[in-house]
Amino acid sequence: MIEWYKKVVFENYANFKGRARRSEYWYFALANGIISIALIITGLIIGGLLGDVATGGIIGYGLFILYTFATLIPGLAVIARRMHDIDKSGWYYCVAFIPFAGGIWLLILLCTEGNYGSNQYGSDPKNDVEEINEIGKVELQ
Numbered sequence: 001m002i003e004w005y006k007k008v009v010f011e012n013y014a015n016f017k018g019r020a021r022r023s024e025y026w027y028f029a030l031a032n033g034i035i036s037i038a039l040i041i042t043g044l045i046i047g048g049l050l051g052d053v054a055t056g057g058i059i060g061y062g063l064f065i066l067y068t069f070a071t072l073i074p075g076l077a078v079i080a081r082r083m084h085d086i087d088k089s090g091w092y093y094c095v096a097f098i099p100f101a102g103g104i105w106l107l108i109l110l111c112t113e114g115n116y117g118s119n120q121y122g123s124d125p126k127n128d129v130e131e132i133n134e135i136g137k138v139e140l141q
Contacts, residue, residue: 005031008078009071016090018122020081025110028078032071039063084121085114 004027008020040060047056080090086109096106117124 001027001031004028009074012074012077012081014073014077016077016080017084018081019085019114019119019125020078021085021114021125022082022111024125025078025082028075032075036064036067039067079110081121082110084119085125086112087115087119087121 004024008024008028012018040063043058043060043063044053044056046059047053050056076093079093083090083092088109092109093106095102095109098105114125116126
């Protein structure tokens with residue numbers, strides 16, 4: 001999970017070209033959610049230690065907002081690359097702004113398996129899995 005997160009945030013920070021596998025997007029989303037919750041909890045703990053939970057909440061939410069702004073561009077980039085994997089434009093993310101049905105439709109698109117082989121946005125990212133697996137093997141040895 002950490003390898004996928006690092007790949008999105010550090011290697012492809014503002015890369016809106018190419019394709020992203022489902023696992024790349026969902027592991028990024030999972031790590032992003034865990035880090036966001038941890039930041040808020042950390043702020044509340046700090047507030048508890050200071051004796052003022054309201055101040056801790058402000059610190060926690062402040063950390064959360066800073067983190068959200070720091071990961072906004074990589075988040076949008078991985079969504080665009082995920083849309084490219086199913087042969088759709090990155091602008092399909094805007095479907096989320098359609099009330100009620102838009103979010104469901106976007107969720108379905110994000111869960112859809114990518115096209116096999118190359119498409120207009122690049123080569124199949126499943127062929128690049130060996131690169132991630134090699135990183136994991138090096139760390140295990």
